[in-house]
Amino acid sequence: MKRNLLFAALLFGALISCKKKSFTEEPIAPTLPPIELGYSKLTTEQHKQALEQNGLDFIKKINTLPDxxxxxxxERLGDLDLEALSNTIIGRELEAIAFAGRNKDAARLFSAVTTNSVAKTTDLSDYYGIYNWDSKTEAWIKTPSTSKFEVHYPSTAASKTNDALLTASYTASKAALYVDGEAYELPAATNVSLSVSGKEELKLAGLYEYKINGSTDATPTKAEVRLNLGSFQLIVTAGNDTKTLTSRVVLAKDSKELLNLVSIGNLNGSYPNIEDLETVAEVIKDANMTFDVMNIRLTGQANIKVIQDDYDANDMLTEKESREKQVATMNKNSSLFAVYKDKNEVFAKNEFVMVEDSFPSYDYDPATGDKIDVIRTRYYLEPRLVFNDESKVSLKTFFGKGFSKFIDEFEIFTNKF
Incomplete structure (x- = not known):
């Protein structure tokens, strides 16, 4: 089984949520941005151009990542089949990063360090030693150590010397994860460094805290992961005090921030096991979020439990009536704004509408059994952008054209992997 050490970071991935604020049981007023900002007077096409340029600027910053x-x-270390990589938490983190790089998955490259598969892992101390790769015998030579874990190996298949160095240290928590009655260590602190010819190319540092639940399990309460990948820096923090979940993700290059996601959610009081979780509303009462990418900020909030309770209360209505109720509930209990950070101007807000879609179908005549052609109608919620002049455009229409340069550059970037 997998144990997510950054539960909050993953849980908030599905939420629309804004600034650090306490929520009450009352619905959130959705008509104003979280802070008083004027609306941008750009046209719809000018907004598209600004958004596309923001995306192009972001790609320009991160396009060196694959290099x-x-x-x-x-990848080279993985090819040399070091047993400790497969059997320790630290090793599995590195393997996850390697797997993402090998499979051209940039998103997974950054998320690899937020989840640890700890079941059936072995303590790093069991592998303490200084390992040197012997190119002649194509085998590892281990020098015993009671305090060190070092791996010296050739950085490429063509390297004649062991010019790459991996060092790792690990402090175990007093908390443990129990699987089928067997206890497995959870980390309190991890440190990994990977360098070649004396230049550090990767540094991973993690700090973790847990609340022990009786004698059988532990719940993550705090985590901080700092990952340096060449010129890139990733910081992931999360907290869980049983009342509030918080998380923050920052991506920077040469210490200049490119992306920043902050999420906060108030808990309902119930706290089921993750594997038993059916809806987010079982855990989260309300949530808020800010998400910055370069010059664009998305900021929003949502009363998750109120929305879910309303959905459940109306599930016996007709589809049309149910959707009408859902639209009203979503617009009353959630808000989302997009902002230009440099000008402190809102370029659009979000609202939900009900859309009808008619399509041909058929029934059978109960008396004759003959097929009868009919027209059916389905109803669904659609998010729409609302601009300064009160014009409204669906997300599908808005992003349907006008972003060809960004799409082309993004494909070029992903193909580098």
Whole structure:
């Protein structure tokens, strides 16, 4: 089984949510942005141009990621089949990063360090030693150590010397994860460094805290992961005090912030096991979020439990009536705004509408059994952008054209992996 050490970070991935604020049981007023900002007077096409340029600027900043040395270094280490990589938490983190790089998955490359598969892992101390790769015998030579874990290996298949160095240290928590009655260590602190010819190309540092639930399990309460990948830096923090979940993700290059996601959610009081979770509303009462990418900020909030309770209360209505209720509930209990950070101007807000869609279908005549052609109608919620002039455009229409340059550049970037 997998144990998510950053439960909050993953849970908030599905939420629309804004600034750090306490929520009450009353619905959130959705008509104003979280802070008083004027609306941008750009036209719809000018907004598209601004958004596309923001995306192009972001790609320009991150387009060197596939060329960073750490990817090939981890892949090379994986090729040499070091047993400790497969059997320790630290090793599995590195393997996850290597797998993402090998499979051209940039998103997974960054999320790899937020989840640890700890079942059936072995303590890092069991593998303490200084490992050197012998190119002649194509085998590892281990020098015993009671305090060190070092791996010296050739950085490429053509390297004649062991010019790459991996060092790792690990402090176990007093908390443990129990699987089928067997206890497995959870980390309190991890540190990993990967360098070639004396230059550090990867550094991973993690701090973790847990609340022990009786004598059988532990719930993550705090986590901080700092990952340096060449010129890139990733910081992930999360907290869970049983009342509030918080998380923050920052991506920077050369210490200049490119992306920043902050999420906060108030808990309902119930706290089921993750594997028993059916809806987010079982855990989250309300949530808020800010998400910055370069010059664009999305900021929003949602009363998750109120929305879910209303959905459940109306599930016996006709489809049309149910959707009408859902639209009213969503617009009353959620808000989402997009902002230009440099000008402190809102370029659009979000609202939900009900859309009808008619399509041909058929029934059978109960008396004759003959097929009868009919027209059916389905109803669904559609988010729409609302601009300064009160014009409204669906997300599908808005993003349907006008972003060809960004799409082309993004494909070029992903193909580099």
């Amino acid at each position: 960073e040395k750490f990817i090939s270094l981890i």
